[in-house]
Amino acid sequence: MVDAAETALLDSVPDGLFIGGEWRSATSGATLDVQDPATGDVIKTIANAGIEDGAAAMDAAVDAAAAWATTPPRERAEILRRTFDLVQKHKDDVGLLMTLEMGKPLAESKAEVTYGAEFLRWFSEEAVRIFGRYGINPENTGRMIVSQHPVGPCFLITPWNFPLAMATRKIAPALAAGCTVVIKPAELTPLTTLYFVKLLVEAGLPAGVVNVITTHTSGKVSAPIIADPRLRKLSFTGSTEVGRRLLQQAAEGILRTSMELGGNAPFLIFDDADLGAAVDGAMLAKFRNIGQACTAANRFIVHEGVADEFAARVTERVQGFKVGRGTEEGVQIGPLINGDAVEKADALVQDATDRGAKVLAGGHAIEGPGTFYEPTVVAGVRPGSDILREEIFGPVLSIVTFGDEDEAVRIANDTEFGLVGYAYTKDLARGQRLIESLQTGMLGLNMGVISNAAAPFGGVKQSGIGREGGFEGIHEYLSTKYTLTPNPFAG
Numbered sequence: 001m002v003d004a005a006e007t008a009l010l011d012s013v014p015d016g017l018f019i020g021g022e023w024r025s026a027t028s029g030a031t032l033d034v035q036d037p038a039t040g041d042v043i044k045t046i047a048n049a050g051i052e053d054g055a056a057a058m059d060a061a062v063d064a065a066a067a068w069a070t071t072p073p074r075e076r077a078e079i080l081r082r083t084f085d086l087v088q089k090h091k092d093d094v095g096l097l098m099t100l101e102m103g104k105p106l107a108e109s110k111a112e113v114t115y116g117a118e119f120l121r122w123f124s125e126e127a128v129r130i131f132g133r134y135g136i137n138p139e140n141t142g143r144m145i146v147s148q149h150p151v152g153p154c155f156l157i158t159p160w161n162f163p164l165a166m167a168t169r170k171i172a173p174a175l176a177a178g179c180t181v182v183i184k185p186a187e188l189t190p191l192t193t194l195y196f197v198k199l200l201v202e203a204g205l206p207a208g209v210v211n212v213i214t215t216h217t218s219g220k221v222s223a224p225i226i227a228d229p230r231l232r233k234l235s236f237t238g239s240t241e242v243g244r245r246l247l248q249q250a251a252e253g254i255l256r257t258s259m260e261l262g263g264n265a266p267f268l269i270f271d272d273a274d275l276g277a278a279v280d281g282a283m284l285a286k287f288r289n290i291g292q293a294c295t296a297a298n299r300f301i302v303h304e305g306v307a308d309e310f311a312a313r314v315t316e317r318v319q320g321f322k323v324g325r326g327t328e329e330g331v332q333i334g335p336l337i338n339g340d341a342v343e344k345a346d347a348l349v350q351d352a353t354d355r356g357a358k359v360l361a362g363g364h365a366i367e368g369p370g371t372f373y374e375p376t377v378v379a380g381v382r383p384g385s386d387i388l389r390e391e392i393f394g395p396v397l398s399i400v401t402f403g404d405e406d407e408a409v410r411i412a413n414d415t416e417f418g419l420v421g422y423a424y425t426k427d428l429a430r431g432q433r434l435i436e437s438l439q440t441g442m443l444g445l446n447m448g449v450i451s452n453a454a455a456p457f458g459g460v461k462q463s464g465i466g467r468e469g470g471f472e473g474i475h476e477y478l479s480t481k482y483t484l485t486p487n488p489f490a491g
Contacts, residue, residue, distance in 0.1 A: 002036070002043060006100060006327075009093050014194045015046045017053055017214065020060035021207025027052045032216045034191055037103040037335040038325035038370040044191060049213040054182070054221045055228075057211035061153040061180040062230050064208030069150045069178040071206075073127045076175055080124035082203035087117040087164075087196070094195065098163050099326040101189045103334040103370075104289055106326050116165035118453035119172040119469065126474045127176035137484070145483040150178035151256055152232030154477065155225050157184050157218075157246075159238045160337055161292045163192035169457070169468050170235050171200075171210060177477035179233065182211045182225060188337055190214040219245075226250060233477060236260070237294075239391075240417070240462050258466030258476050260294065260458060262391050263419035266412035267297035268434070270405070271305040273424035274446075279313045281448030282397070285422050287321070287375065288449065290334050291395040292341070294463075295420045295442075295451065298392055301411050304401040311379045311399055315360040318375045318397070323366065333395055335370045345373045345394030348387040352398065355382040362395075389415070405430060413439045419459035422448060441467075 002010070016023040030048040035041065049057075068076075087094060095109035104112075132147040154174050158166040167185065174181050185193035197212050215221045226234060226249045233256040236246050240262040250257050267285055269278045285297035302310050326334040336342050342365050349363050362376030375395040381387060387398045402408040412421060420442040423434050431445050441459035444450040451457065456467035466476050 002041070002100075006096065009096060010044050010100070010191070012093075012195070013044060013097065013191050014198055015044065017047045017049055017057070018194070018197055018210070018212040019053065019057045020063070020211065021201075026050060027056075032187060032214065034101055034188075036100055037337055040369055040371075043100055046190060046194070046214055048217075049215040049221055050217070051221055051224055054213055054225050057182045057213050058153070058225050058228050058230065060208040060211050061182050064206060065153055065180045068180050068206065068209050071178065073130065073176075073178075076178065077124040077127040079200070079203050079205055080120050080127065080172055080175060083200050084117050084120035084124065086199040086203055087113065087120065090199065091117075094164060094192065096327070097195055098189075098192050099334070101191045102160060102163055103337065104326050105331045105334050108289060109326065112162060112165050115451065115453070116162070116168045119165070119168040122453040122469070123172035123176040123474060126173070126471070130177070130474065130478065140487060141490075142484045142486050143488065145485065147481045147483065148475075148478045149481055151477055151479050152179060153230060154179050154181045154233035154235060155184070155222070155231055156181050157222065157234075157236045157238065158186060158193065160186035160188040161289060163189040164196060166237050167193045167196055169453075169473075170237075173468070173473045174233075174477045175209065177474050179477050180209050182213065184213050184215065184218065184222060187214070187216045187218065222246075223249060226255070227252065229253060232256060234258075235466075235476070243464065256476070256479075258468065259464040260466070260468060261419075261462060261464040262417055263294040263296070263459065263463055264298045264389070264391055264415040264417040265295060265420045265422065265440075266438070267300045268408050268412060268421070268423040268425075269300070269302045269306065269310060270408070270423070270425040270427070270430065271303040272426045273306070274426065275306060275309060275313070277446065278424040279310065279317065281422065281424060281444070281446070282314055283317055284448035285444070286397045287333065287395055290336060292337060292393050294391070296392070297422055298398070299388055299411075300397060300399045301408055302399055302401055303408070304403055307379075307399065307401045311360060311377065314397060315377045318361045318377050321375045323372060323375070325370070333375050335372050336394055337371070339371050341394060342371050342373050345376075345392065345396055348390065348392055349376060349378060349396060351386045352378050352381050355385050357381045357385065357398075391417075405433070409434070409437045413437075416462045417459070418461035419463035420444065420450065
């Protein structure tokens with residue numbers, strides 16, 4: 001049940017598309033409903049963009065591109081910094097909005113506000129540090145000038161699981177680099193992006209620099225935008241399956257692409273690990289965001305000497321979790337995003353148990369309103385189980401065992417994905433070996449959460465291409481130009 005404060009907040013969220021600096025209805029008048037996954041209730045009805053609206057958004061981004069590219073970096077930086085300040089001012093509202101449309105506990109939503117806002121501050125600082133270089137060529141026949149330039153209009157597609165952070169992680173570097181954007185938030189969680197863009201406008205963002213289209217026909221609306229010869233960059237966060245299709249489409253226009261795709265994160269625990277710290281890290285790596293994160297630990301690969309103790313400790317912790325609507329005091333596990341997510345989690349657990357695994361806690365969907373699944377621990381998972389191959393995206397912790405380091409690494413790398421890994425060990429040399437042997441783009445070494453705006457986020461293998469955040473993040477939106485001039489001292 002939505003209370004008065006929630007109603008007031010939802011009423012403050014724009015319900016239209018944002019194109020060329022104006023909030024407007026879809027050309028067709030079509031709408032889509034946004035639901036609270038904890039109750040199934042519709043909490044807001046917003047515009048549902050069609051192909052013509054996507055084209056209008058692209059036109060607006062193109063029209064604004066030249067002026068924004070030549071806007072002084074300091075001015076672009078100040079807009080991002082003012083937006084950061086506004087997000088801080090409205091952090092409680094932004095956090096609550098995420099909980100309402102996505103379901104995560106309110107404490108986690110507020111943590112995402114802190115994390116997501118940091119991209120605004122970080123890239124406001126990077127905007128004024130876009131450097132090139134000048135030098136003599138080796139033959140001394142000329143002078144080499146290397147300069148950086150905005151790539152041009154960008155199309156950004158964000159997922160439903162981190163509604164603020166995924167928007168800021170893409171929009172902030174694009175704006176800092178001098179690029180205009182069309183952003184399409186996920187159909188399931190569009191409200192946070194709409195609210196955030198309202199804050200960008202309040203901070204002084206010029207018309208057309210950011211355009212927002214919300215739609216429940218993503219593929220139909222996105223395809224013409226990607227095919228538009230004026231588009232220069234595509235950035236997507238989501239499943240590997242969808243990422244493959246988008247890369248195929250992007251290939252036609254030879255677009256710059258950033259793809260942050262699926263994961264199958266291993267969480268290695270060696271027999272010398274601080275087991276208490278490993279359990280704490282496991283709770284964060286697995287159950288943050290209700291397990292609905294590409295960085296969530298998917299496979300707990302535990303040394304056979306400590307596996308039983310680890311399983312007992314995590315089971316005790318999991319059995320103590322409070323499940324409920326994310327707005328309720330003390331809730332640690334909210335609803336999954338929809339019924340399909342519940343069915344997938346249940347199917348993975350059932351497949352594992354059919355193959356001989358044992359459920360130590362949970363293991364069932366929760367009856368009643370909303371889309372809830374019990375926080376679950378499954379031990380003794382057998383090779384070949386679906387839960388070891390597929391991204392769980394739910395509150396299910398699966399345990400397999402190993403005998404030595406080589407076996408642990410082999411199991412960890414036995415996947416087509418390579419986004420992030422986690423490892424707990426007190427052995428420094430082993431930690432250094434894991435940095436080199438684990439096939440992942442990121443590693444949490446004795447850490448259960450690694451995301452940081454100052455760090456390059458991204459994976460290898462089928463977990464994607466490109467990096468977001470860090471010094472590297474802004475260069476995803478810049479092109480490098482080399483210019484040669486004659487030797488000014490030549491006779």
